[in-house]
Amino acid sequence: MQGNVPCLTGSNKYSTSQANGLHQLRRYVKVQSAAGTGAAAEHHVQRQQQQPQLSSPPAVNYSHLLRRHKQHGCPALLLAPMENLADRPARIALKQAIGGFDEACTEFIRVPRHSDRPAATTRGICAAYDACELGEVPLAAQLMGSNLQLLAAAAERLVHVKGAPRIDLNCGT
Numbered sequence: 001m002q003g004n005v006p007c008l009t010g011s012n013k014y015s016t017s018q019a020n021g022l023h024q025l026r027r028y029v030k031v032q033s034a035a036g037t038g039a040a041a042e043h044h045v046q047r048q049q050q051q052p053q054l055s056s057p058p059a060v061n062y063s064h065l066l067r068r069h070k071q072h073g074c075p076a077l078l079l080a081p082m083e084n085l086a087d088r089p090a091r092i093a094l095k096q097a098i099g100g101f102d103e104a105c106t107e108f109i110r111v112p113r114h115s116d117r118p119a120a121t122t123r124g125i126c127a128a129y130d131a132c133e134l135g136e137v138p139l140a141a142q143l144m145g146s147n148l149q150l151l152a153a154a155a156e157r158l159v160h161v162k163g164a165p166r167i168d169l170n171c172g173t
Contacts, residue, residue: 057131057163060138065102079104081142081168088133095134103138105168111145111154122153131163140166 069075079086079094079101086094091104106129115121133139141164145151151169158164 057165058136058138060103060165062166076103077101081105081107081140083107091134091139095137101137103140103166104134105140105166106142108142108144108170109154109158111143111147111150113145113147115147115150118150118153121150122157126154126157126162129158129162129164131165138165140164140168142168142170144170146171 065076077100079091081104084107086104087107095101095104109125109129111125112121129139129141131139141155141158141162143151143154143158145154151171155167155169158167
């Protein structure tokens with residue numbers, strides 16, 4: 001990405017028109033996904049066939065990524081984990097339509113407070129995560145919960161089994 005690093009200036013908050021555009025994009029992606037037919041679905045299938053499928057998640061040098069602004073004048077651009085907005089279809093659509101971000105993060109992966117079967121619970125809550133979802137763009141996992149043992153088990157599974165490059169923890173009640 002050297003030499004072609006996107007930079008954003010101004011506030012990091014979305015304007016009303018930007019937020020409305022993202023909501024429309026999300027709705028469009030869901031409609032197309034549900035329909036499974038039409039030109040958009042065919043285009044998506046063609047793009048998927050053209051892109052090489054990664055067998056392992058991309059490696060990330062976070063030290064370099066976070067220092068890049070000193071060398072190139074532009075900080076790392078991370079796609080925020082916005083619940084009910086930046087879900088899987090929206091992340092994929094944004095990558096294909098716009099691109100240019102260095103990393104994305106999942107919406108909340110909720111870890112329950114209690115579990116009678118911690119291993120099964122951990123497998124279940126981590127099942128949908130796919131580190132290769134965005135191809136060469138790393139996808140961090142965001143865990144939310146207050147049970148430290150289940151949070152630790154889920155983080156360990158996401159990193160060692162599912163290939164997550166980074167875990168974002170949201171702890172609380």
